[in-house]
Amino acid sequence: MARITDTDMVLNFPILIGDIGGTNARFAILIDSYAEPKEFPVVQTADFATIDQAIQTMILDRTSIQPRSAVLAVAGPVDGDEIHLTNCPWVVRPKAMQAELGLQDIVVLNDFEAQALAVVALGDEHMIRIGAGTPEPAASRVVLGPGTGLGVAGLVHARRTWIPVPGEGGHMDMGPRSPRDFEVFPHIERIEGRISGEQLLCGRGLVNIYHAIGKADGTPAPFTTPAEITSAALDGSDKTAVEAVSMFCTCLGRIAGDLALVFMSKGGVYLTGGIAQKIVSLLVKSDFRAAFEDKAPHSALMRDMPVYVITHPMAALLGLAAYSRTPGRFGVETSGRRWRS
Template sequence: MQNQNLEFPVLIGDIGGTNMRFSLILNQAGEQMAISTRKVNDFPTIEEAIHQTILPLIKAPLKSLFLAIAGPVTGEVIKLTNCNWVINPRHLMEEFGFNEVFIINDFEAQALSTIVLPQKYLEPIGPINTATDDTKVIIGAGSGLGIAGLTYLNGHYIPIEGEGGHIDFAPQSEEDFALYPFLKKIVGRVSAEELLSGRGLLNIYRAFCDMRGATPTIEVPEVITSEALTAHEQQAYDTVQFFINYLARLAGDFALVFKAEGGVYIGGGILPELLPLIDEDEFRQNFIHKQPHEKLLEKIPTFIITHPRAALVGMESYVHQPERFMLDMKGRFWVHSPK
């Protein structure tokens, strides 16, 4: 691990399965330009997205590209998990003249944000509303399910990337066991991401309908959440309650994995929309109910991240103060080599 001062101007981007968010950091003084959020599917490639949405806005040439992507960062050609984009750092340098390209996992970026986000963007769930610099966990459901850790060591924050969203779903309650046979399985298993994501909402909804002999009438996740918020459709309401309860349980699981005494932070695009349906006592009970370590979990705070561009906030903090952090650059940092 090492620190790296990125050369200005820096283009930072958060590329998820559904949305792309960019911002330009013009100089060390902090001048920047936010760029409106767009849908990934509006563009065939990241190159075309930059050509259409970034280049018309700038006058000076870009020097650095700092990306957070939804998926593991491996190899010279990187495939995102929940969209069709492929990212080739060397091709990006050739196409746009970047001197350097740095790519991290999107939930590493979310992890960085937890130490700089104003309190107004951290909605506490339960009675504990403050956090410490102890190890944290970040989990979030959107197009997929992201999970990362953040530890503090010798004056540096160190994000820990992972693919914990793909662990197995473990039925626990009577409702879980009743629903399990109706859940869509991939190669014989149900992963956490197949429940805690947009397509996960549809999976749960269809399972409830099949289990009860009801005809599914909803085809998109957004309608499930809107119907649940208005209590117009019973299966939709029960789907969202199942979703919230399982997310609380999984958050508690990862709090134990990391011994996250600094707090668990829940991001992603889905849960902030469901705030009116969250019963704080029930959420905390699902989070804590893990004998023999309930006493440990009772002391761990839980927060919902409500900032719509939290990953970019975390990345901006790194760009301006890289000395605060230790990020793994091996196989994730490319420098232009003149021919």
């Protein structure tokens, strides 16, 4: 097996595409460059010991189509021949996958590179705007999404090519700012003494905020899952849940604004993932946009940057499909991330 570094080399159809997160994995097969992706049921990562077993059982055993290539987006840094997911015990081993699953060509990307690619592939009908601002067509963009973790990626345009910029921006430090923050943050669970964005802005982060508010106020906080907290916030049945989601939205606005400044995202900031989609009505009414714009001395600049919630449930797959059809349209670096038999 040899690694291929030629980013312009096309992929051979059929192509298996996969968006593999910490909790869920979504797969589809592209028959050719004109066909719509053939989607398969969402896979719960906890149901299978390995990704190879999941693909064999849930995809290959359910179709007569034998993919020749695969483009996989994984929730974790892509480095070497064994790729460990950040919030899942699965390990992607492309060489073993070629032998076991009959794949000739495998490209492995970061999951939020796929989300960044989706920003170009999706139409306005799959987005809800929060606040004002008009996107500049070829300007930089940022994608971030609270899910099992907090994913972040940039998207820049150069030489008529869209270039996704992966990273681990979800692990940036986040500290208290308002008087209420200073009451609640001492009760936030830390990792090695620090509070990162991901300690607040993901599923377990929402639970973290909820329990911290309960401890700060000395009141019951009985819920243990993000779904319970968001449901109680949406129907207003639990005051602590309402405040937890409100604080979540404000913190999300703060970190989204920070990232927008880093990338000068005049092309827009895009929120993705199940949590953002579920609480979009609360996001619109919350202090998210005020926190996003509160970046003195650049508040006027921030007011002109649009923010969207991506509503398509399979957005990353559409991004992977767009790349798989026309890889030359995107400046995706495949050196050390592509394997061909």
